[in-house]
Amino acid sequence: MPAITERHVIDSVTDALQFISYYHPRDFIQAMGRAWAAEQSPAAKNAMAQILVNSRMSALGHRPICQDTGVANITARIGVRAELEWDRPLQEIVDDAVRRAYRSDTNPLRASVVADPFGRRGNTADNAPAMLHVEMVAGDRVKFDVSAKGGGSENKTRFAVLNPSASVADWVVGTVETLGAGWCPPGILGIGVGGSVDKAMVMAKQALNEPIDVTDLRARGPRTPEEELRLEIIDRVNALGIGAQGLGGQTTVLDVKLRSFPTHAASLPVALVPNCAATRHVHFTLDGTGPAQFDPPDLSDWPELDFRDAWAGARRVNLDTLTRKEITEWQPGEAILLSGHLLTGRDAAHRRIEQMLAAGEPLPVSFRDRAIYYVGPVDPVGDEVVGPAGPTTSTRMDRYTDMMLEKLGVAVMIGKAERGEATVDSIARNRAAYLIAVGGAAYLVSQAIRESRVIAFEDLGMEAIHEFVVKDMPVTVAVDAYGSAVHVTGPRQWRMPAGTAAAAR
Ligand SMILES: O=C(O)C[C@H](O)C(=O)O
Numbered sequence: 001m002p003a004i005t006e007r008h009v010i011d012s013v014t015d016a017l018q019f020i021s022y023y024h025p026r027d028f029i030q031a032m033g034r035a036w037a038a039e040q041s042p043a044a045k046n047a048m049a050q051i052l053v054n055s056r057m058s059a060l061g062h063r064p065i066c067q068d069t070g071v072a073n074i075t076a077r078i079g080v081r082a083e084l085e086w087d088r089p090l091q092e093i094v095d096d097a098v099r100r101a102y103r104s105d106t107n108p109l110r111a112s113v114v115a116d117p118f119g120r121r122g123n124t125a126d127n128a129p130a131m132l133h134v135e136m137v138a139g140d141r142v143k144f145d146v147s148a149k150g151g152g153s154e155n156k157t158r159f160a161v162l163n164p165s166a167s168v169a170d171w172v173v174g175t176v177e178t179l180g181a182g183w184c185p186p187g188i189l190g191i192g193v194g195g196s197v198d199k200a201m202v203m204a205k206q207a208l209n210e211p212i213d214v215t216d217l218r219a220r221g222p223r224t225p226e227e228e229l230r231l232e233i234i235d236r237v238n239a240l241g242i243g244a245q246g247l248g249g250q251t252t253v254l255d256v257k258l259r260s261f262p263t264h265a266a267s268l269p270v271a272l273v274p275n276c277a278a279t280r281h282v283h284f285t286l287d288g289t290g291p292a293q294f295d296p297p298d299l300s301d302w303p304e305l306d307f308r309d310a311w312a313g314a315r316r317v318n319l320d321t322l323t324r325k326e327i328t329e330w331q332p333g334e335a336i337l338l339s340g341h342l343l344t345g346r347d348a349a350h351r352r353i354e355q356m357l358a359a360g361e362p363l364p365v366s367f368r369d370r371a372i373y374y375v376g377p378v379d380p381v382g383d384e385v386v387g388p389a390g391p392t393t394s395t396r397m398d399r400y401t402d403m404m405l406e407k408l409g410v411a412v413m414i415g416k417a418e419r420g421e422a423t424v425d426s427i428a429r430n431r432a433a434y435l436i437a438v439g440g441a442a443y444l445v446s447q448a449i450r451e452s453r454v455i456a457f458e459d460l461g462m463e464a465i466h467e468f469v470v471k472d473m474p475v476t477v478a479v480d481a482y483g484s485a486v487h488v489t490g491p492r493q494w495r496m497p498a499g500t501a502a503a504a505r
Contacts, residue, residue, distance in 0.1 A: 002083070004085065009093050017109070018107060021065065024055050029055060033052060044249025050444055052303060059302075064110070065443065066390055068392070071131060073149050074133070074145070076133070077134075110378045133202065145206065147208070159197065163268065164266070168270055179274065182393035183276055184276035186243075187276045188253060190274070191257070238250060241495035314474070316472070317340075338435075340470065343373070345465050350403075350404070372404065373414040376463050379462075389446040391436065394419060395419065406429075414434075419434055
């Protein structure tokens, strides 16, 4: 067997990270297509349509599916008889591949990794380092799993050590109910049961690399307790009615992947790692003959659909002339096409604004009566004004709501997922509104952005404050000026009565 070289690893991992930035896995596209076709909730169906249209556009344009191009998660399984021709630690080698992939000239990806995580949180600017796991296995080859995991779904990871007599399904279902929509459902749940605390977490993460096969599993019937558990969890989670983007609907998970391992007699560790609508992974084996080749999905894998019908009757809003009175007329769940100027800002910008206000320093921009979009876009390429620019999870900005609405006078916030109770109260008190764009439809959203310039905090990289000029940007009213919230009313409407899910199986 010829030697596997450092060049084979770097070229393959670089190509893998580029490939998954714009191609969803084929099984994911097909599962999302089936869920879209079956969905009865109009809001969830429309969100899934946008996810699918975005996915196809990304595949055609070779631009990222989501602005959160993720942190590189890599597992290398090295055959004990493989001949390796490299001298450096594998971490250094894969980090070089990450740098090359994320700083590509033709398809630059977003640098999301910050170093000094509990301190300065400076962006490493090249998305390195990767999160690497190495295993020694039988054989003479090296197998790689490469995924790009977004922050929104990673943040919803949960872990518990249950009493050995407790029900894993009860814990998972109860936990998913508390997660909100920041993980961008519909997606996949990875579950690790047993082992040690660290082993359970690795199993849950690695389970997400398995193909979606629930339709086959249902058709042939479960053969193991793990398969029974998967089906129970899928049905019970979908019965919660959370739906796409938490808007209320029938599909919250496309599949549940589960791994288990022997554990201590006193323990039942369970890890839950959700994967979002921008699920991205690919797998390859190096045998010394050269770098890996990847097989793209076929255009026929996407369903024929046009989401624009859903926006035909949408309210058109000019942000440049918007009044508070107009905002009070918006209905919860109403589709809106936004045009005009808006500001951007997310975690780091909010933190800095808070620090500047505390220090009595003047802010570089006025937010009064403006709309703020929580986004960290990908850098543009070619004739783009901005790269993919979908919403980030708004919940993280909840702690700044009073500052932004009451002190600084923001009129409209745009992001994704639900807001906390205090934020909803603040929105109602200030007669403001909260709008959502579809998480994971970032390339589609970016088509509505006609101009973009950084106007403050340039050192924050993708977290700098930009001013965008948008034309017909599709959003939905998630919290109206009176505090009615679709993330509460939607799932309530689509929740199946207790017991129906089990009976349906
Ligand atoms: O960082 C982002 O752009 C999004 C993040 O993945 C999120 O889902 O909140």
